[in-house]
Amino acid sequence: MTDLTQDEVISKVSSIFDVKDIVINTDDIQFKIEDKDFKSKFVNLARQLEVRNFVPHLEKSFDGIDIFVTRLPETKRKWLSKSWVPRILFAVTVTMVLIDGYFRTDFVNSLAFIGDPFEMSILYAFSLIGILGVHESGHLLAARKHKIKTTWPYFIPGVPVFSIPTFGALIQSKGLTINRDILFDVAIAGPIAGLVIAIIVCIFGAYTSPEISNELADELFRDSQLTKMNMPILMSISLDIFDKGGKDTEVIMSPILFAAWLGFLITFLNLLPAWQLDGGHMARSLFGKKWHQIATYASMGVLAVLGYWFMALFILLLSARSRDARPLDDISPLTKNRKKMFIVVAILGVLCAPLPSGILP
Numbered sequence: 001m002t003d004l005t006q007d008e009v010i011s012k013v014s015s016i017f018d019v020k021d022i023v024i025n026t027d028d029i030q031f032k033i034e035d036k037d038f039k040s041k042f043v044n045l046a047r048q049l050e051v052r053n054f055v056p057h058l059e060k061s062f063d064g065i066d067i068f069v070t071r072l073p074e075t076k077r078k079w080l081s082k083s084w085v086p087r088i089l090f091a092v093t094v095t096m097v098l099i100d101g102y103f104r105t106d107f108v109n110s111l112a113f114i115g116d117p118f119e120m121s122i123l124y125a126f127s128l129i130g131i132l133g134v135h136e137s138g139h140l141l142a143a144r145k146h147k148i149k150t151t152w153p154y155f156i157p158g159v160p161v162f163s164i165p166t167f168g169a170l171i172q173s174k175g176l177t178i179n180r181d182i183l184f185d186v187a188i189a190g191p192i193a194g195l196v197i198a199i200i201v202c203i204f205g206a207y208t209s210p211e212i213s214n215e216l217a218d219e220l221f222r223d224s225q226l227t228k229m230n231m232p233i234l235m236s237i238s239l240d241i242f243d244k245g246g247k248d249t250e251v252i253m254s255p256i257l258f259a260a261w262l263g264f265l266i267t268f269l270n271l272l273p274a275w276q277l278d279g280g281h282m283a284r285s286l287f288g289k290k291w292h293q294i295a296t297y298a299s300m301g302v303l304a305v306l307g308y309w310f311m312a313l314f315i316l317l318l319s320a321r322s323r324d325a326r327p328l329d330d331i332s333p334l335t336k337n338r339k340k341m342f343i344v345v346a347i348l349g350v351l352c353a354p355l356p357s358g359i360l361p
Helices: 006-016 039-050 084-109 117-145 181-208 212-222 234-240 255-270 278-287 289-305 309-321 336-352
Strands: 019-024 027-031 052-062 065-071 154-157 166-170 211-213 250-253
Touching: 006 019, 006 027, 006 065, 027 084, 039 052, 039 065, 084 117, 084 154, 084 255, 084 289, 117 166, 117 181, 117 255, 181 255, 181 278, 181 336, 211 212, 212 250, 234 255, 234 336, 250 278, 255 278, 255 336, 278 289, 278 336, 289 309
Parallel strands: none
Antiparallel strands: 019 027, 027 065, 052 065, 154 166, 211 250
16 A cells, blocks of 8 residues: 555545644644544544554644644564564473473472372463463454554563563554553553453462471471462462461462462552553553653552562663653543543552562451
8 A cells, every 4th residue: 555645644634634724844744623522533543544654643732732644664674573483482481381380390299299290280381371371362452452453472481490480471562552542451451351360270279289287388488498478369368268378377389379379470560550561551541641650660669668679670770761652642531431440450459469478467
């Protein structure tokens, strides 16, 4: 499809909006519009222009609203865009998870037999990759609903046994984020979808996790064979369903329960209103640029209090270098229902947070 000429751009914008004035600049065409109900019209315009290699954006001025139309910059094809990259990363991540699951099962079996290490490692991989995969699928479906092109998910392999087998996954947008509603919808879809799977995995993981006496647990803690892990509220509820983790016993996480724990941790981190995280995009769409920056610093403080210093420093470093997630229409406010959903998001973030044991009853 050929690019639009200058006259065709003017004709297309004028056919959708009530144009009061037109200024042709060196790098763009400026349209002064009088439409008060411009939100849905602008979405229509942006989608029509995108396929013809042009992009509009809205600006509010002292005497009304302006639309600036510029040519889409040419993007160089990076190695990350190649089709084999996400496939290789997925295969490596699955391998790391399988290795991690085998050794975790082997350790738990030394305390209480829970199953064959090969079989449990496969269940572990299905659980953890399933949480991450459904999370990214939520983003993909929301992006497709709003006609935004994206890459396939890039799974990030970790270090099995000594650390965590995966550091999550991500997708890259290849389309335009037109307004705040779209930015919010794509951001919220991933954590909500992944959390549903994490809760299911958690309930099964709580059922499969054995208990040991406090005396044995204290001995293992002293020998550094066990590490005390902060427990999300949702995980505590799952253990309570099966009456596990009483005063006289300590629950040993099965690989399945550990997959749920990682799922809750990843969901909690993504729901923080910081940087380019999902929660950051939601906060940006609701509060705007200034308060999004403040929320980013507040989130780093929360991470520091919980002991996740590395993640706090990571966000600090990248937030200083990353661009603002500004939609093309940054004037139209978020709808009321989406504002209410942000309250739900905040509650879910607390329920997924890995809280120190002293906080929980």
